[in-house]
Amino acid sequence: MIAYLGIDVGSVSTNIVVMSRSGEILAALYIRTRGRPIEAILSGLAETAGLLPGDVEIAGAGSTGSGRYLAGVMVGADVIKNEITAHAVAASMYVPDVQTVIEIGGQDSKIIIMRNGIVTDFAMNTVCAAGTGSFLDQQAARLNIPIADFGEMALSSSAPVRIAGRCTVFAESDMIHKQQMGHKLSDIVNGLCEALVRNYLNNVGKGKEILAPVVFQGGVAANAGIKAAFERSLKLPIIIPRHFNVMGAIGAAQLAREEVEKTGRTNFKGFEIAGLPYRTSSFECGGCPNNCEIAEIYEEDRVIGRWGARCQRWDVM
Amino acid sequence: MPKVTFPRMGESWRTFKMLMNDLGNEVVIPPRPNKRTLDYGVRYAPEFACLPLKILMGTYVETCLEGAELIVTSGGSGPCRAGLYGQLHKKILNSIGFPVDIIVFEAPKSHPVDFLRKVNRLNTSRLSYRAIWECIKRGWEKLKYLDDAEKLTHVVRPRELEKGSTTRVYRRVLDWIDTAYTMKEIKEAGEAALEAIRSVPQDPGRNVLKVGIVGEIYVLLEPASNLEIEETLGNLGVEVRRSMFLTGWTRDNTVKETREILTVKDAAAPYIPLCIGGHGQESVGHTVIFAKEGYDGVIQLAPFTCIPEIVARTILNRVSRVHNIPVLTFFLDEQTGKAGMSTRLEAFVDLMRRKKGHAGNLRAQTEAG
Numbered sequence: 001m002i003a004y005l006g007i008d009v010g011s012v013s014t015n016i017v018v019m020s021r022s023g024e025i026l027a028a029l030y031i032r033t034r035g036r037p038i039e040a041i042l043s044g045l046a047e048t049a050g051l052l053p054g055d056v057e058i059a060g061a062g063s064t065g066s067g068r069y070l071a072g073v074m075v076g077a078d079v080i081k082n083e084i085t086a087h088a089v090a091a092s093m094y095v096p097d098v099q100t101v102i103e104i105g106g107q108d109s110k111i112i113i114m115r116n117g118i119v120t121d122f123a124m125n126t127v128c129a130a131g132t133g134s135f136l137d138q139q140a141a142r143l144n145i146p147i148a149d150f151g152e153m154a155l156s157s158s159a160p161v162r163i164a165g166r167c168t169v170f171a172e173s174d175m176i177h178k179q180q181m182g183h184k185l186s187d188i189v190n191g192l193c194e195a196l197v198r199n200y201l202n203n204v205g206k207g208k209e210i211l212a213p214v215v216f217q218g219g220v221a222a223n224a225g226i227k228a229a230f231e232r233s234l235k236l237p238i239i240i241p242r243h244f245n246v247m248g249a250i251g252a253a254q255l256a257r258e259e260v261e262k263t264g265r266t267n268f269k270g271f272e273i274a275g276l277p278y279r280t281s282s283f284e285c286g287g288c289p290n291n292c293e294i295a296e297i298y299e300e301d302r303v304i305g306r307w308g309a310r311c312q313r314w315d316v317m
Numbered sequence: 318m319p320k321v322t323f324p325r326m327g328e329s330w331r332t333f334k335m336l337m338n339d340l341g342n343e344v345v346i347p348p349r350p351n352k353r354t355l356d357y358g359v360r361y362a363p364e365f366a367c368l369p370l371k372i373l374m375g376t377y378v379e380t381c382l383e384g385a386e387l388i389v390t391s392g393g394s395g396p397c398r399a400g401l402y403g404q405l406h407k408k409i410l411n412s413i414g415f416p417v418d419i420i421v422f423e424a425p426k427s428h429p430v431d432f433l434r435k436v437n438r439l440n441t442s443r444l445s446y447r448a449i450w451e452c453i454k455r456g457w458e459k460l461k462y463l464d465d466a467e468k469l470t471h472v473v474r475p476r477e478l479e480k481g482s483t484t485r486v487y488r489r490v491l492d493w494i495d496t497a498y499t500m501k502e503i504k505e506a507g508e509a510a511l512e513a514i515r516s517v518p519q520d521p522g523r524n525v526l527k528v529g530i531v532g533e534i535y536v537l538l539e540p541a542s543n544l545e546i547e548e549t550l551g552n553l554g555v556e557v558r559r560s561m562f563l564t565g566w567t568r569d570n571t572v573k574e575t576r577e578i579l580t581v582k583d584a585a586a587p588y589i590p591l592c593i594g595g596h597g598q599e600s601v602g603h604t605v606i607f608a609k610e611g612y613d614g615v616i617q618l619a620p621f622t623c624i625p626e627i628v629a630r631t632i633l634n635r636v637s638r639v640h641n642i643p644v645l646t647f648f649l650d651e652q653t654g655k656a657g658m659s660t661r662l663e664a665f666v667d668l669m670r671r672k673k674g675h676a677g678n679l680r681a682q683t684e685a686g
Contacts, residue, residue: 066656084664108657118671121643122664124657207634291352310545310655311484 001026001053004060004260005268006253007041007075008086008246009033009067012106012133013219014040015246016048018056019253023093027051028246030219037067038297041074042274049271061268062086062256064248066107070297073305074278076267079252079259086251088112088119091215093254094241099211102230102238103247104200104220106133111205123204133220135168139175139192143185150189154225157190165195166203193225197233212236217247276300287313318343318441322385324373325350326538328467329563331495332460337389339452341442345385347376350541354379355651361409367620368649369535370402372542377406381415389439392423397594397625399535455500457564462494462507464562469514471558474551475526476519483517484548490514523554526669529607530559531600532618533626536649537561543618544655546647546662550616553666558612560603561596581606588632597625601632608640613669615642621650643668 003026008015010033018027027048033040062079063071064086072080083103091101092114101112109132113121125132140147161178164170171192178188201210214236220226221244230238243250260266282295294314297305306314321337323330325347337344348354350372358375377388388407393400403421410417420439425432440449466487474483490510497506528550536542537559547557585602592598604615617633619626630646637644645665647658 066660082660082663082667084660085667119664119668120672121637122668124661207631288349288351315481 001055001057002059003052003056004253004257005048005058005062005075006086006246006249006251006256007044007061007063007071007077008065008083008248008252009037009041009063009071010065010083010105010107010248012137013245014044014065014067015249016044017243017246017249017253018048018052018058019250019257021257025243025250026053026056028243028249030245033067037070038074038278038280041067041071042278045075045271046274049274058266058268058270060253060256060260060266062252062254062259064252068252069305069307073297074299075273076269077252077256078263078266078268079255081252081255083248084110084112084122084124085119086248086255087217088114088122088251089254090247090251091217091241092117093250095213095215095239098213098215098239100208100214102200102205102214102216103218104132104216104226105218106137108132109200109204109218109220111200111208111210113208113210121208123206123208125204133218135171136192136196136220136223139172142172143189145185145189148222151193151222151224151226153186154190154193154223155228157184157186159187160190160194161187163188163191163195165192165199171195190225190229193223193229194233197226197229201233210234210236213239215239215241217241217244219245221245273299282308285309285313287311320345320384320386321389321439322347322377322380322387323389324535325376326535326563327540328463328491329460329538331463331491332456333389335459335498336452336456337439339442339455340439340444340449342387342439345380345383347380350376350539352653355653359651361413365622367398367623368542368651369399369533369620370405371651372535372539373402374406374409377410377417378413378415381410381417386417387439388417388419390419390421392421393595399595455498455503458500458503458507459494459497461564462503462510463491464564465507466490466494466510466514468559468562469511471547471551472556473514473517473519474548475554475556476521476523478518478520480552483514483551486513486517526555526613526666526673527611528555528557528669529603529612529615530557530618531596531603531607531615531629532560533596533620533623534561536618536620538563543647543649544653544658546616546618546658549655549659549662550666553662555666557616558607560599560607584609588636589629593625593628595623595625597629600626600629601636604633604636604642604644605640608636608642612642613673614665615644616665617644617646619646619648621648643672 003018003020006017014031014033016029020026029044029048031044061075061077063077064081064083068080087103091098098114103110108125110124140150161183164174175188216238221240227238280297285292285294292309294308296303319342321342322345323333334344354375357378358371362371362374390403403419407419420435470483470487477483490513493506493510497503550557581599581602584605585598588601589598607615633644
């Protein structure tokens with residue numbers, strides 16, 4: 001069976017999907033990056049290979065996410081695409097007439113406005129990570145609530161308390177203040193959900209025309225409390241696609257498919273690379289006062305990629 | 318002979334170096350802003366100040382360490398903090414042990430006497446006014462060629478056949494312009510430089526997007542402060558037109574406003590009818606003009622916490638809607654990681670390409686129907 005591989009290497013999670021020609025998801029993996037993207041990609045690939053039926057043949061591979069170049073050179077991707085395009089492509093595969101995509105991941109959040117199937121506008125959080133998955137993770141850990149229960153807890157609240165949402169430092173000190181005053185935890189958690197949604201709409205969503213259908217994806221879409229807060233605030237129904245947490249990878253797989261249909265061949269190196277040794281190193285260039293920090297990745301003893309230079313000096317491998 | 322230095326803004330230092338030498342001063346060339354510049358800048362500037370203040374702070378510390386005694390800079394007009402930065406820099410530098418003085422040139426059209434007095438102070442060789450005028454004319458010629466060469470790379474780079482060839486040629490020809498001295502040499506070197514850039518092998522049939530760049534002057538003019546966004550866009554197949562060059566800005570602030578800036582103000586008038594400081598009004602006006610000229614998109618560059626650009630950004634939402642042109646804003650600060658910017662630029666280019674393709678389809682459909 002012909003299938004396509006999509007890899008999304010984000011700050012918090014690394015997601016891998018294998019999608020058949022008919023768009024069926026044959027394997028979907030969501031694992032933590034834990035600051036070690038190479039290990040995550042290798043173990044993710046090995047695990048994915050184990051999930052697949054024997055007759056699957058990968059006809060194309062795509063990568064996205066902040067680690068897309070790393071993943072791209074490691075697996076031999078046919079397409080390396082930014083996450084905005086990947087998410088937009090994936091959203092319109094499931095909801096073809098989608099007009100708004102809300103995506104909240106670990107480190108960044110974005111809004112994508114689409115009309116007639118094309119992206120007409122987008123924004124990403126610029127200077128602050130308030131309202132992203134990492135902050136929710138951190139607060140769940142502080143309150144000792146499993147992140148999976150966070151949303152349900154918010155839904156059980158009857159009266160949300162107001163939490164400042166503009167800045168994580170403000171939010172945290174507000175939460176601590178309210179907790180010490182004796183407010184119920186569920187109300188504080190619900191208040192936090194509302195604050196994050198308020199911040200998202202005022203910051204990332206500022207000035208954007210949010211029309212239905214609205215698709216909500218990314219890891220934070222698992223949080224029922226945030227979904228409910230969006231619905232209350234926008235007064236619109238929010239659609240969460242079945243594979244909400246791996247949508248970037250699905251988009252990358254779809255883009256890889258479009259690419260190999262054009263080129264007729266794939267650069268994918270195969271799942272065997274999971275067994276190869278990869279390592280990275282870095283150095284300061286010193287060629288000019290910029291002193292760029294150059295990072296290199298080695299496959300066995302061969303350099304396959306370099307990043308961080310501001311000029312082309314290190315482009316030749 | 319006093320050791321003079323000045324802010325680094327792109328390649329303009331080549332002109333100022335010549336001018337200061339001509340007037341009889343030794344010059345400490347400001348280094349290209351780099352990690353050390355930022356380290357000094359962040360250490361000695363107020364935390365809440367904007368990126369241009371911090372970069373200049375760092376540049377001055379670097380040049381003072383090399384013995385600079387006198388800093389020459391320009392003031393600002395309108396309600397923008399940058400107008401006071403020269404004085405603030407001096408206080409800070411003095412307090413950390415550098416006994417430098419600073420000369421702040423205000424716009425000559427509003428401060429003519431003050432302008433002449435300051436020129437005199439820099440005139441170490443005691444040249445006649447007429448001789449000074451000749452020096453300025455040569456400097457101006459050099460500056461124009463430097464700007465023209467840079468502008469030309471913006472057109473050639475997206476069409477180059479070999480990646481990086483434009484930048485390579487550009488780096489080389491800058492030295493030709495730099496070493497030219499007499500009017501004749503400058504003209505010859507300048508024309509040769511433009512010809513060399515034009516001769517970079519190109520693909521004339523390439524489908525190139527056009528993007529206008531607006532925003533605050535320092536982050537527009539110094540590539541090191543905007544993560545070389547114009548070069549990055551060129552490599553993505555985008556021709557850029559920057560709304561501001563030093564030659565254009567100088568014309569507007571020396572004698573009288575050129576026609577161009579008046580049109581920009583007209584274009585901005587429905588949104589911002591008065592000067593709000595910095596280049597907020599220009600950012601809006603240029604965006605309107607870029608939209609009318611059929612550009613595919615506009616990118617706004619703003620230092621983090623820059624009030625005029627924050628005001629402009631909010632208004633650009635509406636300009637973008639009314640004129641149907643995509644606008645992307647970058648707030649720049651001390652971050653040097655390029656990943657976030659690359660992601661946004663790549664997505665923006667995808668957006669513009671799809672929009673253009675789609676508009677083409679619609680037109681084809683209506684023509685067919």
